[in-house]
Amino acid sequence: MNSGFSKKNSLGIFAVLASSLLWIFLIAVPLIFLFNRMANDSARLWDPEILATVRLTLNQALLSTFISLLIGLPLGLWAASGRWVSASRIILSLPYSVPTVVAGSAWIAWLGYSGFLGGFWEFWKLRLSYTWGAVILAHVFYNAPWIAVVVANSRMFLPPSLLDAAETLGATRTQKFKFIVWPRIRWALAGALAQVFSLCVMSFALILLLGGGPPVQTLETALFARIRYGTLDVSGAAACAFWELLLTLLPWFLILWAQRRDPGFTRIFSRQFAISRPQPGKAGVGYGVAILGVSALFMLPYLATLPAVTGFFQAGKDFSELRSPLFVSVQLAFWSGIGAVAVALLSVIGAEWLKKWRPGTVPVFLGLMGAPSGISILVLGLGVWLAYSKWLDPFSGSFVAMVLLQIAIFYPMALRMFFPLLGSTPQDLVDAATTLGASPWQAFWAVQWPRWKGPLLGALAIVIGASFGEVAAVSLFYSEQLLPLPVLLSQWTSQYRFEDAQALTALLLLLSVGMTGLVAASGNLGAFFRKWMLD
Structure with missing residues (x-):
């Protein structure tokens, strides 16, 4: 027993130290170097051009988030009240899995004069391409379904008996929403809005492709332009960062402040990651079909690009341009997936150990490990370049830097998938297996692995799929000899090779979804993976 206890203790200490060192190396040190550079030239913070970009970034993020809220909140409540709740939430979850570079290229195909609706725009003398309207439209289509999913998930945890009792007592629909539904969904909705706002601020591929970056420019594209375009301006980039x-x-920070003021926040918000069976609504079949139809509309802009792949193959295009970028992207996806899952695992194991020996430090530990969710990958990439410039040169390309940046942005996603497993170890079963003579490895394989297999392979599948379309993480450290598919897509778009870009968009969409499905199917995720996606 003492030997087993010592091994568990050693594993916990190792997990805390390893994950903390990785966090310091990937997050803390780059940000320290970034702030140091900014402090040396703080006057650039008040540069009128940069301040104007701050205002534009803030305005588009607020407007995009507000419109997404207006659509997502009622859609989520609607989706949670009808039949086929699971199917509608699956469909609403799909747009969020579409790579942003794919979304941007797909919208170009819809909004340009040479696109699917080119005749319509030309007839009415409308021009949406390279405008703020195009950026906000793409953000709303991307983020409104996510808000709807979060609202629907929260609404599904509401016991039907509460609503039935309120209805029996004569409560109106408005009163039921105000006093029963709203307290259950408000903090989950607040978290979703904070995430959507941050994503709109950090949006890179959509701004670059749909806004032109310039004429439409945000802090993200302004930072990139000061490093990659024209004269190198590190101080200006640091000010943007x-x-x-x-x-x-x-x-x-506002959400964390609210969490401390409302003891019910943690209980409600953590349920977004719990595993449970959704309660179907009472509405009829027609109502459910309508919900499914509206939900599917959010995927239409992206699915319309799929026929372009067939045209690309039929035209007999030269595939030599794709071989090297495809190989680079596959390698990036593989190592990013392995690395992100490994860091998330270390974080969870470390949190489990801290929960037993230093329980008060667990929220701080998990909060710090999840911090990259609120940090732009270009901001972090600039910090990595400043901190490790002796070994990394963005102009000569660095595969290691690309992998590390993708690990940094994707491991919090994997960490969220492991949240339901925190504190739920069936210790009595582990002790029983050990008593019957099983080794620690045999006990883990028999008791723990069935619980961990689903989220592990599910996280790996999602990270690999997302990696294929991630453009910001590779934009600072690519070279002509180290060119991933998303960067090739943006280059083709800037060269007005729109047909080839549409075909590559569809190919990236297929690769992203296909690799996700392949890894998921190989692990027989079944019910767990479906429940995680739904609940």
Whole structure:
């Protein structure tokens, strides 16, 4: 027993130290170097051009979030009240899995004069491409379904008996929403809005492709332009990074403040990651079909690009341009997936150990490990370049830097998938297996592995799929010899090779979804993976 206890203790200490060192190396040190550079030239913070970009970034993020709220809140309540709740939430979850570079290229195909609706725009003398309207439209289509999913998930945890009792007592629909539904969904909705606002501020591929970056420019594209376009302006890029960090982290600090004021916040918000069976609504079949139809509309802009792949193959295009970028993207996806899952695992194991020996430190530990969710990958990439410039040169390309940045942005996603497993170890079964003579490895394989297999392979599948379309993480450290598919797509778009870009968009969409499905199917995720996606 003492030997087993010592091994568990050693594993916990190792997990805390390893994950903490990785966090310091990937997050803390780059941000320290970034703030140091900014402090040396703080006057650039008040540069009128940068301040104007701050205002534009803030305005588009607020407007995009507000419109997404207006659509997502009623859609989520509607989706949770009809039949086929599971199917509607699956469909609403799909747009959030579409890579942003794919979404941007798909919208170009819809909004340009040479696109699917080119005749319509030309007839009415409308021009949406390279405007703020195009950016906000793409953000709303991308984020409104996510808000709807979060609202629907929260609404599903509401016991039907409460609503039935209120209805029996004569409560109106407005009163039921105000006194029963709203207290259950408000903090989950607040978290979703904070996430959507931060994502709109950090949006890179959509701004670059749909806004032109310039004429439409945000802090994210302004930072990139000061590093990759024209004269190198590191001080200006650091100033953009400071303002962007302020905008993206402030909503999360407000949520943490609200959490401390409302003891029910943690209980309600954590249920977003719980595993449970959704309660179907009472509405009829026609109502459910309508919900499914409306939900599917959010995927239409992206699915319409799929026929372009067939045209690309039929035209007999030269595939030599795709071979090297495809190989680079596959390698990136593989190592990013392995690394992100490994860091998330270390974080969970470390949190389990801290929960037993230093329980008060668990919220701080998990909060710090989840911090990259609120940090732009370009901001972090600039910090990595400043901190490790002796070994990393963005102009000569660095595969290691690309992998590390993708690990940094994707491991919090995997960590969220492991949340339901925290504190739920069936210790009595483990002790029983050990008493019957099983080794620690045999006990883990028999008791723990069935619980961990689903989220582990599910996280790996999602990270690999998302990696294929991630463009911001590779934009600072690519080279002509180290060119991933998303960067090739943006280059083709800037060269007005729209047909080839549409085909590559569809190919990236298929690769992202296909790799996710392949890894998921190989692990027989079944019910767990479906429940995680739904609940």
